[in-house]
Amino acid sequence: MRVSFTVNGRRQEADDVWEGESLLYVLRERLGLPGSKNACEQGECGSCTVRLDGVPVCSCLVAAGQAEGREIVTVEGLADFARQRSEHTGCATGACNSVGGDGISLDEAQRWAAKGQDSQTGEGAELSPVQQAFIDAGAVQCGFCTPGLLIAADEMLERNPNPTDADIREALSGNLCRCTGYEKIMDAVRLAAARQSEAV
Amino acid sequence: MGTTGTPTNITQGSGTRGGIGESTLRPDGTLKVTGEFAYSSDMWHEDMLWGQILRSTVAHAEIVSIDTAEALATPGVYAVMTYDDLPTEVRHYGLEIQDTPVLAHGKVRHHGEPVAIVAADHPETARRAAAKIKVEYRELPVITDEASATAPGAVLVHEGRTDHHIGHVPHPNIVHRQPIVRGDAGQAALGADFVVRGEYTFGMQDQAFLGPESGLAVPAEDGGVELYIATQWLHSDLRQIAPVLGLPEDKVRMTLSGVGGAFGGREDLSMQIHACLLALRTGKPVKIVYNRFESFFGHVHRHPAKLTYEHGATKDGRLTHVKARIVLDGGAYASASPAVVGNASSLGIGPYVVDDVDIEAIALYTNNPPCGAMRGFGAVQACFAYEAQMDKLADAVGMDRVAFRQLNAMEQGSLLPTGQRVDSPAPVAELLRRVKAMPLPPERQWLSAGEDADVRQLPGGLSNTTHGEGVVRGIGYAVGIKNVGFSEGFDDYSTARVRMEVVGGVPVATVHTAMAEVGQGGVTVHAQIARTELGVAQVTIQPADTRVGSAGSTSASRQTYVTGGAVKNSCELVREKVLEIGRRKLGTYHPAWATAELLLEGGKVVTDGGEVLADLVDVLEDEAVEVEAEWRHRPTEPFDLRTGQGDGHVQYSFAAHRAVVEVDTELGLVKVIELACAQDVGKALNPLSVVGQIQGGTTQGLGVAVMEEIIVDPKTAKVRNPSFTDYLIPTILDTPTIPVDVLELADDHAPYGLRGIGEAPTLSSTPAVLAAIRNATGLQLDRTPVRPEHLTGTA
Numbered sequence: 002m003r004v005s006f007t008v009n010g011r012r013q014e015a016d017d018v019w020e021g022e023s024l025l026y027v028l029r030e031r032l033g034l035p036g037s038k039n040a041c042e043q044g045e046c047g048s049c050t051v052r053l054d055g056v057p058v059c060s061c062l063v064a065a066g067q068a069e070g071r072e073i074v075t076v077e078g079l080a081d082f083a084r085q086r087s088e089h090t091g092c093a094t095g096a097c098n099s100v101g102g103d104g105i106s107l108d109e110a111q112r113w114a115a116k117g118q119d120s121q122t123g124e125g126a127e128l129s130p131v132q133q134a135f136i137d138a139g140a141v142q143c144g145f146c147t148p149g150l151l152i153a154a155d156e157m158l159e160r161n162p163n164p165t166d167a168d169i170r171e172a173l174s175g176n177l178c179r180c181t182g183y184e185k186i187m188d189a190v191r192l193a194a195a196r197q198s199e200a201v
Numbered sequence: 202m203g204t205t206g207t208p209t210n211i212t213q214g215s216g217t218r219g220g221i222g223e224s225t226l227r228p229d230g231t232l233k234v235t236g237e238f239a240y241s242s243d244m245w246h247e248d249m250l251w252g253q254i255l256r257s258t259v260a261h262a263e264i265v266s267i268d269t270a271e272a273l274a275t276p277g278v279y280a281v282m283t284y285d286d287l288p289t290e291v292r293h294y295g296l297e298i299q300d301t302p303v304l305a306h307g308k309v310r311h312h313g314e315p316v317a318i319v320a321a322d323h324p325e326t327a328r329r330a331a332a333k334i335k336v337e338y339r340e341l342p343v344i345t346d347e348a349s350a351t352a353p354g355a356v357l358v359h360e361g362r363t364d365h366h367i368g369h370v371p372h373p374n375i376v377h378r379q380p381i382v383r384g385d386a387g388q389a390a391l392g393a394d395f396v397v398r399g400e401y402t403f404g405m406q407d408q409a410f411l412g413p414e415s416g417l418a419v420p421a422e423d424g425g426v427e428l429y430i431a432t433q434w435l436h437s438d439l440r441q442i443a444p445v446l447g448l449p450e451d452k453v454r455m456t457l458s459g460v461g462g463a464f465g466g467r468e469d470l471s472m473q474i475h476a477c478l479l480a481l482r483t484g485k486p487v488k489i490v491y492n493r494f495e496s497f498f499g500h501v502h503r504h505p506a507k508l509t510y511e512h513g514a515t516k517d518g519r520l521t522h523v524k525a526r527i528v529l530d531g532g533a534y535a536s537a538s539p540a541v542v543g544n545a546s547s548l549g550i551g552p553y554v555v556d557d558v559d560i561e562a563i564a565l566y567t568n569n570p571p572c573g574a575m576r577g578f579g580a581v582q583a584c585f586a587y588e589a590q591m592d593k594l595a596d597a598v599g600m601d602r603v604a605f606r607q608l609n610a611m612e613q614g615s616l617l618p619t620g621q622r623v624d625s626p627a628p629v630a631e632l633l634r635r636v637k638a639m640p641l642p643p644e645r646q647w648l649s650a651g652e653d654a655d656v657r658q659l660p661g662g663l664s665n666t667t668h669g670e671g672v673v674r675g676i677g678y679a680v681g682i683k684n685v686g687f688s689e690g691f692d693d694y695s696t697a698r699v700r701m702e703v704v705g706g707v708p709v710a711t712v713h714t715a716m717a718e719v720g721q722g723g724v725t726v727h728a729q730i731a732r733t734e735l736g737v738a739q740v741t742i743q744p745a746d747t748r749v750g751s752a753g754s755t756s757a758s759r760q761t762y763v764t765g766g767a768v769k770n771s772c773e774l775v776r777e778k779v780l781e782i783g784r785r786k787l788g789t790y791h792p793a794w795a796t797a798e799l800l801l802e803g804g805k806v807v808t809d810g811g812e813v814l815a816d817l818v819d820v821l822e823d824e825a826v827e828v829e830a831e832w833r834h835r836p837t838e839p840f841d842l843r844t845g846q847g848d849g850h851v852q853y854s855f856a857a858h859r860a861v862v863e864v865d866t867e868l869g870l871v872k873v874i875e876l877a878c879a880q881d882v883g884k885a886l887n888p889l890s891v892v893g894q895i896q897g898g899t900t901q902g903l904g905v906a907v908m909e910e911i912i913v914d915p916k917t918a919k920v921r922n923p924s925f926t927d928y929l930i931p932t933i934l935d936t937p938t939i940p941v942d943v944l945e946l947a948d949d950h951a952p953y954g955l956r957g958i959g960e961a962p963t964l965s966s967t968p969a970v971l972a973a974i975r976n977a978t979g980l981q982l983d984r985t986p987v988r989p990e991h992l993t994g995t996a
Contacts, residue, residue: 019325033242036236038413040461041493045925047410076236126231136230139889142897143720144233145461151234151535167657174663174934177925179411179462180720182896183933185889 006068008032009078011086015065024047024068025060028075036076036148037117040177042094047176050149051075052079059175077150080157083129086159131193132156150176154190164194212615212809212993213776214733216802221729221749222781223954224889228724228742239458244417246486250279253327254332254472254489255317256498257309260918261356261382261568262338264307266318271333272319277326279483279868281334283317286477289447290631294470296437296533296573298364298376303445303474309338310358312532312919313498320479320487340611343568343918350374350565358533358566366539369842374532376564377539379546381845383618383959384557389522393513394595401510401586402984404910405530408575409930412461414471416497418451418480425452426477431460433467435715435752444508445474450747453477453507457745463719464901465574466500467534468756497923499571501536502911504529506545506565508586512593518600520609522557522619523550527573527583531564536573538564540935543689543840544579547619547849551587552629552682553609558618560845568918570911576755576901577683577963580921584681585985592677592975602972603633603678608679620846623853626946628881633680634859635879635942641676642861642875642938645669660863662872662934671867674874675877677860677972681964686759686851690839693851694831695919696742697727697767699775701735701817708804708817710735710772713743713829716752716764721959722890727768729886734772735779736801737817758854758957761886766952767832770808774828776801803868830901835950852948856961858899858969861937864977869989871907871969873935876900879942883956888943895962902966904931906974910986 003028005014025042028034028051037060038048044062051060052074060073074082131140131154136138141147151171157164157172164172169190170183178186214220232910247989284292284306291304293299305316317334321327344350344358358374366377387676390396400515416430425448432438435455443450460467466573472489479487491499507528513521527545531538546562562579575581595605612627643649647658647669654668661667687693693980698713710731719726728740745752752764780799783806797808807815840847876899885891908929912921922928947954967985975982978992992994 018321021325030245033245034236035239035245037239038411039242039413039490039492041925043493043924043926046411046493061276076234080235102379126235128231128234132234135234136226139224139226139893141227141230141233142722143410143412143460143462143895144229144238145240147233166654170933171657171663174932177411177930177932179409179901179930180897181466181893182898182900182939183931183936184896184939185893186933188682 002066004065005071006073008034008070008073009075009081017093018065020066022065023154024063024065025059027065034077038145038148040145047153048146048149052151052152052156052175057153061128071126076151079151080127080129080132083155084127128198129155131158134189134193134196138192139186140189142183146176146178150178150186158194162194162197212273213638213767214736214802217732217736219729219738220733221886223729224887225725225729227722228728238454238459240412240461240633241429241508242413242490244458244488246417246419249486249488250320250479250483251324251327252323252476252489253319253324253331254315254475255331256313256747257305257316259338260312261341261343262309262889263341264309265307265337265339267317268335269317272897275326275330275333277322278319278330279485280320280479281317281481282478287445288756291444291557294441294534294813295537296469296537299822300359300701301534302722306692310362310765311570315475320925323553344374345567345569345915347565347916348566358568374566376535376566377561377754378540378561379542379840379845380843381546381549381558381560383582383620383704383885383983386522386524386559389557390513391759392515393521394516395594396511396595397590397952398511399590399593399596399983401508401589403506403508403582403585404984404986405907405913406575406905407497407911407928408464408466408500410462410464410466413491413493413496415916416458416476416934417486417487417488418476420480420484421841423452426455426480427491428453428455428473430455430456430473431458431467433463433717433756434754435717435745435747437754438470438473439747442474442477446477446816455747457717458707460717460719464576464757465578468574468754469501471499476628487541494923497920497928500716501571503575504531504541504572504582506582508582510586510590512590514594514598517571517607518551518598518605518704523555525560527562528794529562529564529582530567530569532569532571534569535570536571536807542580544684545583545847546845547840548580548616548682548684549583549587550618551584552611552627552680552855554611554615555618562768565881569913570920576898577960578757580681580683581840581964581967584964585677585968588679591970603637606634606680606802616821619840619849621848621850625852625950626881626947627853627855628944628946629680629855632855632879632944633678636857636859636877637678639859639863639877639940639942644674648815648876657934660865661868662708666721666870667865671865672863675862675864675865675973675977677976679965679968679972680855680857681961683758683854683961683964685762685854686757687832688837688849690837690852693762693763695752695767696829696831697771698749698763698827698829699731699768699771700825701775701779701821702826703818703821706818707774708737708742708821710737711743712768712770713749714764714893715745715747715749716760717745717755721755721760721894722887723755723764725760726886728960730765730914731772735776736803738804749829758959761955762852762951763834764959769952770832771828771830773828775826776827778826779820780806782824783815786820787815838879852951853962854956854958856965858965860973862970862973862977864974864991864992866978869992871974873903873937875937875938876903876966876969877943878962880958881944881946882958882960883948883951884945884954886953886955889959891943892941894959895941898959898962899966900931900936903936903962903970905986906970906984908969
């Protein structure tokens with residue numbers, strides 16, 4: 002079957018998709034977007050987390066056909082997504098001035114489009130606040146959990162600009178990490194939140 | 202209580218930014234946060250096929266027949282291979298003992314053993330085709346424990362063993378046996394005022410790295426193969442792969458792809474040979490990616506163990522003797538079992554001084570899943586048992602548990618039960634003091650946010666099972682000792698190629714090693730070392746591959762020590778050559794070229810007095826200086842096979858933990874509130890990464906304390922929980938705050954005085970949590986992990 006949807010602001014089509022293929026498989030193997038990871042393919046680890054019409058989901062549990070006509074944001078588009086959100090709201094995490102806000106609207110998500118960038122080496126890449134905070138805080142070791150955690154953490158900060166530690170733990174409890182013991186991930190999310198509140 | 206050793210002083214490079222001792226950021230960080238970092242499962246090639254492995258559905262059986270006809274006839278299938286299709290007479294592999302068939306031959310020895318492989322144009326086609334292969338098994342009785350392994354008439358897991366351990370083991374179903382005998386434990390026991398005994402059980406833990414086993418094999422025009430792979434040691438893989446393919450090693454060209462964690466689980470081969478075989482058979486690139494279910498069958502696990510201990514002490518709290526017997530279940534194939542036995546036995550009494558010791562450790566061959574390397578490697582299981590014993594004995598003597606440990610703690614100059622003298626700082630008592638001195642988390646912390654209980658801070662968490670009723674706090678302590686580097690006489694070297702040249706008007710260093718970066722941050726540290734030693738700002742880290750000499754394994758806490766040491770050594774050789782060039786070209790301009798000690802700082806040649814002699818750009822001009830050299834740490838020697846005596850270890854790593862837990866005693870639910878750690882790291886080359894390693898290791902120890910265990914059915918030897926739904930690893934909600942106190946006492950034998958750090962925190966974390974749960978509940982708890990039924994008496 003043919004599946005078409007919008008990924009990181011760009012309309013994409015995939016042909017000859019077998020009905021059993023997951024959104025994760027189509028992203029990784031057909032659209033050349035392997036940033037979303039395949040650690041368990043059972044919906045337990047969160048490494049494949051993407052936003053589907055704004056909602057964080059495990060893309061391994063979404064049949065590719067279910068994504069037809071919908072909007073998807075993956076880690077590859079996160080920096081542009083955050084920048085666009087910042088331009089719309091004046092706030093890169095989306096959370097500023099909107100305590101307990103409603104997240105990004107479907108309308109906004111649909112108007113959003115990614116810009117191309119050269120990321121062969123990663124040098125000069127423009128990063129979202131959460132991405133930068135993960136690097137700065139030492140929250141990345143092997144990095145396999147990182148894309149899913151970034152999507153989940155970014156979405157939480159969009160809803161909740163001043164999370165307590167318990168809020169962070171609850172929001173990220175669907176994302177397994179085996180390397181860090183989570184302490185540096187906590188630091189990274191706190192750092193992203195703090196930088197955001199300073200910037201307001 | 203005093204500490205010995207002094208902080209490391211560095212002259213060369215101390216003025217260079219981004220050198221050792223700084224928390225520089227990962228060079229691969231940006232790629233990893235943007236999704237651009239290419240892990241082995243992300244590899245893609247035009248015209249690529251997908252490989253699939255058919256695995257045995259039973260644990261122990263003769264293979265009566267294999268029928269691949271229907272699988273081969275499936276549209277989209279390019280190849281199906283079994284044992285009979287292997288290209289050469291070399292059809293087995295293994296880290297130390299080549300006992301593992303590439304594909305099962307006549308017999309399967311464990312659940313999930315590879316039997317056949319398929320290549321097809323879609324992964325689902327490959328899976329369905331593999332399912333069409335008909336394998337007829339005639340089941341054999343299963344060997345599952347020591348009793349069944351050594352029973353009269355027991356089936357031999359491996360017939361006709363010829364490995365070098367068979368001569369000294371008491372039974373062919375025992376892989377290796379290592380006694381450690383020092384003094385006279387029987388005589389010394391007579392002088393004990395208190396004796397405690399215990400029998401402990403350690404469950405089978407999985408490394409559960411998140412990046413599944415995967416790789417891409419691309420056939421080359423010269424008949425060779427290029428393999429893009431996630432592994433811990435490229436050259437060890439190469440040594441095992443090439444003979445099976447019938448290729449010389451230079452025709453198997455391996456490049457390290459992104460590795461999604463390892464923790465010991467990638468020391469053995471997984472899909473490497475299978476992907477290469479299919480690629481060479483079909484002439485097309487072949488990618489294999491395990492899913493999580495297959496990953497649980499695709500790598501070795503931590504040895505489950507039964508440990509029997511007797512400890513004695515005098516009235517004033519001095520240890521008199523230790524007797525121990527450690528039985529490790531190695532499963533169906535040897536993997537790293539012999540070395541795990543060496544560690545468990547030689548470190549079997551922990552970081553304590555005991556003159557009279559009688560230890561025996563063995564590893565079994567059974568039909569359970571193969572077990573081998575995992576972070577902590579034999580020392581973990583022993584630490585769980587000896588620390589439980591130390592608590593019991595302290596209680597018997599009537600001493601404080603920490604004070605009792607401190608009284609018996611080893612220190613620099615102490616002897617191990619192997620007779621080896623500890624010739625670098627061993628601040629065991631100090632680490633315990635530090636971890637005990639940390640402030641405790643507040644009581645009833647679940648009320649800290651307000652009047653209502655925050656269930657997220659309570660046992661049971663969001664299941665909302667208690668608001669504090671029935672919740673009891675407990676505190677526990679533990680300390681451990683881990684060896685660093687490969688022991689027992691292994692030639693544990695590494696190789697580094699370092700190049701220095703002027704690029705774009707600035708001096709640039711390029712570091713090329715075969716070190717497997719598995720997440721630990723070796724690439725960060727190599728750049729720091731190069732900056733420190735060569736005084737440059739810009740360092741390029743080349744991808745790891747087999748075009749440079751072996752770096753040894755990323756395991757045994759050894760890479761910063763050994764490959765870090767190799768990078769340092771090669772940089773020093775490069776520096777000498779650069780200075781020679783400088784003397785040759787510019788020596789006549791300033792007498793200091795001949796008379797002063799010269800350093801490279803900030804892109805310049807300077808005297809140790811700080812006088813600038815030349816710019817590196819002017820020294821090098823268009824010359825490039827390159828050195829590839831091997832580097833070795835001090836040699837070790839094997840343990841005597843009867844007494845276990847010998848200088849078998851390179852270095853030791855010590856960590857201590859204090860665990861604070863809250864237990865819902867009615868439901869048997871445990872919440873670990875805090876896991877404080879103090880560790881001596883010798884020298885923190887990158888403090889941010891050091892703390893990250895300690896916290897990560899601590900959390901893996903927490904996992905095996907309260908949740909992680911591969912359950913193997915004792916009747917069938919089949920794995921019952923191969924998924925993240927049923928094998929639970931700690932989530933961010935299960936993991937407490939982990940305050941870390943880093944001590945830096947230099948080991949004068951090691952580069953920069955550093956100490957390998959990755960494993961020690963995994964040792965003491967588990968027994969500290971268990972001690973805290975015992976403290977909260979008053980229960981004996983002789984096994985780990987602890988499950989609710991063990992706490993509620995419903996087991």
